[in-house]
Amino acid sequence: MMQPRDQLTAKEIRVATLVWEGLTNREIAKIIGTTEQVVKNYLRTAFDKLGVWSRLELALYVANHGGASWASSQADIKPHAETEPQAARLAYAGR
Numbered sequence: 001m002m003q004p005r006d007q008l009t010a011k012e013i014r015v016a017t018l019v020w021e022g023l024t025n026r027e028i029a030k031i032i033g034t035t036e037q038v039v040k041n042y043l044r045t046a047f048d049k050l051g052v053w054s055r056l057e058l059a060l061y062v063a064n065h066g067g068a069s070w071a072s073s074q075a076d077i078k079p080h081a082e083t084e085p086q087a088a089r090l091a092y093a094g095r
Helices: 010-020 025-032 036-050 055-064 084-093
Strands: none
Touching: 010 025, 010 036, 010 055, 025 036, 036 055
């Protein structure tokens, strides 16, 4: 049976996981390399797909459906520990 989570795109899952981790829209935007408005758009569509109404409900949904395993179950999504600035530093250091 398909779960509501299965309807989310990889970016929506990433944003939902970062909300669950307690990050602000601004912080999330920096991590995924976009604007706060785009993050809000991802949140709005995730809310609709999951049937939640707020960031708190979204965080509780993620917590009740696997928490940290949300992002790790997506092969194309980096865990929060590997933020873009850190990844960029590592890439630069390897040159």
